[in-house]
Amino acid sequence: MxxxxxxxxxxxxGSSPAFAQKDITLEDIWAKPTFRQKSIQNLNWTQDGQSYLELKEGKIIKYNILDPSKFETLFDESIHKTSNGGTIRVQQFSISADEQTILIGTASESIYRRSSKETNYIFTRSKNTLQLLSQGGKQMHATLSPDGKRVAFVRDNNLFWTDIQTGKETAVTTNGKFNHIIHGACDWVYEEEFSFAKAFTWSPDSKKIAFYTFDESQVPEYNMQMWGDLYPKDYRYKYPKAGEANSIVSLSVALLDENKIQAVQVGPEKNQYIPRLKWTKNPDVVGFIRLNRLQNHMELLHHSISKATTSLIYEEHAETSIEIEAVGNDITYLNDGKSFIFSSERSGFKHLYVGDIASGKFTPITTGNWEVDDLYGYNEKTKTLYFNSAELSPIGRQVYSIKLDGTNKKTISTLSGTNTASFSPDFSYYILNNSSAKKPLSIGLYSASKGLVRVLEDNQKLQAQITEYQISxxxxxxxxxxxxxxxxxxxxxxxxxxxxxxxxxxxxxxxxxxxxxxxxxxxxxxxxxxxxxxxxxxxxxxxxxxxxxxxxxxxxxxxxxxxxxxxxxxxxxxxxxxxxxxxxxxxxxxxxxxxxxxxxxxxxxxxxxxxxxxxxxxxxxxxxxxxxxxxxxxxxxxxxxxxxxxxxxxxxxxxxxxxxxxxxxxxxxxxxxxxxxxxxxxxxxxxxxxxxxxxxxxxxxxxxxxxxxxxxxxxxxxxxxxxxx
Missing domain, CATH: 3.40.50.1820 (Alpha/Beta hydrolase fold, catalytic domain)
Structure with missing residues (x-):
């Protein structure tokens, strides 16, 4: 050059002309919401793909996609009271597939970067009742089963599940102990570096829970003194520094109706990682990724519950390291039970591939000297994938569709800058987030066939605010x-x-x-x-x-x-x-x-x-x-x-x-x-x-x-x- x-x-x-405007103060930035971007809180699609749910001003609202004037308030914290007449502040929620049961989290206490504990309530719409999930104390990672009839959660390092209809609570494990054994939640280092904190997952038939156990008894402790009292308090927790002992990690499957636990064979090596756990479409088979300690040999394995056997499906080696964010995040099992989509950096750039479960063979879906950033999903009917990549420029992101065989790649996002998307379950609609160096976040609702339906958020207030200041x-x-x-x-x-x-x-x-x-x-x-x-x-x-x-x-x-x-x-x-x-x-x-x-x-x-x-x-x-x-x-x-x-x-x-x-x-x-x-x-x-x-x-x-x-x-x-x- x-x-x-x-x-x-x-x-x-060049430069913009200078004229009298407000000066930005540190109070504007850190004490007031002067420049805060607005987004959409807890947006969830309904199963039929024709509506979406939003948490807005303490209300869980269901909006019709095509006509926002058609909406239904599913829960209002100012109206629905607890059994003792109290009110709750909705901080998070999830809803069953039939939309009759809502799991509501409140009074959240942060633990580490991705973990917290909450008081959870079950709101049953047909009965208009709000019941406490558990009397035993706050819960971590409360999650509805796919059929909406059960909730699993972690408390005091143990895994539990509750039958919503009867209210009966069952302990899956009982020997969990702080700084020793954790069931169903991650230890510190997994949470921080493998980017997940909930260490259990429901089977598709809602009858089983696959979960992690971390034996961190041999991991060295780090001690932080917390100041404020007459004598500082010690906070000791397990933190494996480079070269030191890690937790010994195992997997199990809880068969709820049989009240049994089956161990998953993860191999004889104890000094390894299991950074991902995911059910296949078959409720008898759960998949997991195994990674050696040097993180340069990755394996995808499947465990059959009925056979109590584990088999190798796919593996990768690297001269440097294999980053789980580039491989494990995008594993998507297809309905045929024979194939799966995954991402890999094996070509020198992160791309998408389709693999055959029986043979372990794979073929590329995307290719080129550019990076796939995220896979949004796969439409089984049209055999179309939706993903985000840096193909146009490493400093931007666009959203694309492509056929499973790698043909017919199309650009979906039309705005420059950085684009991310969320698709409805049937892929007929999607929500597109866009921003650029010169434009705050805008959120649009789009039809896959007709384009923009309406703007959900354009941050006009922030843009108006910006004009009052000299912003370069x-x-x-x-x-x-x-x-x-x-x-x-x-x-x-x-x-x-x-x-x-x-x-x-x-x-x-x-x-x-x-x-x-x-x-x-x-x-x-x-x-x-x-x-x-x-x-x-x-x-x-x-x-x-x-x-x-x-x-x-x-x-x-x-x-x-x-x-x-x-x-x-x-x-x-x-x-x-x-x-x-x-x-x-x-x-x-x-x-x-x-x-x-x-x-x-x-x-x-x-x-x-x-x-x-x-x-x-x-x-x-x-x-x-x-x-x-x-x-x-x-x-x-x-x-x-x-x-x-x-x-x-x-x-x-x-x-x-x-x-x-x-x-x-x-x-x-x-x-x-x-x-x-x-x-x-x-x-x-x-x-x-x-x-x-x-x-x-x-x-x-x-x-x-x-x-x-x-x-x-x-x-x-x-x-x-x-x-x-």
Missing amino acids: NIKHFLLGFLLL PREFFEIPLANGDHLNAYWIKPTNFDPNKKYPALMHVYGGPGSQQVLDSYPGGDFYWYQMLLKKGYLIYCVDNRGTGGRGVAFKKITYQNLGRIEVQDQIFAAKFIGNLPYVDASRIGIWGWSYGGFMSSNCLMQGADVFKAAISVAPVTNWRFYDSIYTERYQRTPQENPTGYDENSPVYHVNKLKGNLLLVHGTGDDNVHFQNAVALEDALIKANKQFQTFYYPNRNHGISGGNTRLHLYNMLTNFLEKNL
Whole structure:
């Protein structure tokens, strides 16, 4: 790419005219809902595909797809009372196929990222009765059976089910114990890294429950002290760090009518993962994925309940690692009982395949040098799949349909930017979510045959709000690499941008494996903070380094066994590129990031000591030895196998190089990236006699939020930048 032409094109982007408008404040962003995007809460399709359900202002409402004036309120929290005359606040709900039974969750208490416990109620519409699901305490993962007659849930590490008609509660397991045995719910590391918390699933005939058991008795404990009382309280939980013992995981099937439990044969190896569990169309056969500890050998297996046998259906090997998000998420069993759809990165890009259960043979459905992002479903009648991909551009997403044989691929979404979809059970209608860098979220209801039926949400109020302020959108560009490849990037400039001036620049980084920050979608809270910084005279940049997603395996897996090496090199290279732009003050380039981004920003400040003047590192990993087994070993292998990959790319290893200004922030109650990470980096900096600033948030978790916390945090970040950049 010709740099001179690149810069000229950059300058010709122009600026919006400046005129008197409101200034954004941190209170607007973090204390008020000034810029909050509206979405649709708890939207569910009905089984017939002709209506959808929405939770709105405490009401569960059923809307007719074609005529929204035709609606029915199925439940109203202001009307329907509990047995003692109390009211409940509906936070979540699910409904039976016949729409007569509604399971309602309320009084939710968060546990970890994806887990919580609630008080659940059963509302029976025909009787107009609201009954408590269980008298034994709050429940986790309460789930209706497919026939709507039973509810399964987890309490105190045990699995239960309740007969709705009789109210009888039955314990499937009884030996669950905190920090020892868990039935039907995930341990911490599975929940965080395999992206699910409910560890049980109903059979299609509602007569069986397949469930996980985690024996975490040998997993080392991590202790967090919780502050506030006269004596701090210890919170100990099982957290397997890289190279340490994991839970021993087993599978079972509860045969409810027979009051029996059958063990599923998962193999003799104990040091392995079972990241997915899913029933086939046959209620006698449950499928599961088995993954070795190094996560480079994946198997799909089927267990027959009647035969009590397990058989191998499909397997994959990889030189680096197999990410379950790229393989296990899209397994869809077909009604013929002979085939299944799955995704794989085996071609070098994530694509969809159809496999034969009997032979294990497979054929591709999608092909090309682009990535499938998500499979939405398969229409058995028309033999059509619906999926989302980055075919047009890695920084956007479009929705497509394609035949099972790979023919007749069509683009369904017509709007630029990022599109996601949700299809009705019969695929005759779908809801399309669209946003772009310049347009907030819009949600439309579409007919598969006739197009747009109506707009469900267009965020007009937010768009009107935005016009009252000087908002500069993200603008996308590419940074050329010496090898002929490029890095995707965006910048944000003030509305009164003057190319003849020199501006300080703040870079934002995340940079972790498979992630993407440079996306043509409408941004969140940090975007409005950047608008504040623009008014103070900064330029904002963000660059997706090698190792990030949307661009195939070779681009993503180049960081294998060396997390932090190439990514940091790319960010330093990008900073030098930005510093050479005529309107950037190369002596005042800063970088900031959170979590993996905090790992990156602190590393960049040290390894790029002559490039970066300041860095903010929030909740960083500072040595991958401190992080969990599943995530870390997926990309690094174990510390025992790859000690240099762990140590030489850690910011702790580079503290002697520090020249610029560092702000290190962490929450002491971070169950994910432990406060230990900040302590280790601080200790190394002190030993190296390096000055820095640090701040800790008592009892706050990885998100560092709650009450005035975010407002306080961003005030501090702003002050640091004004003083040090």
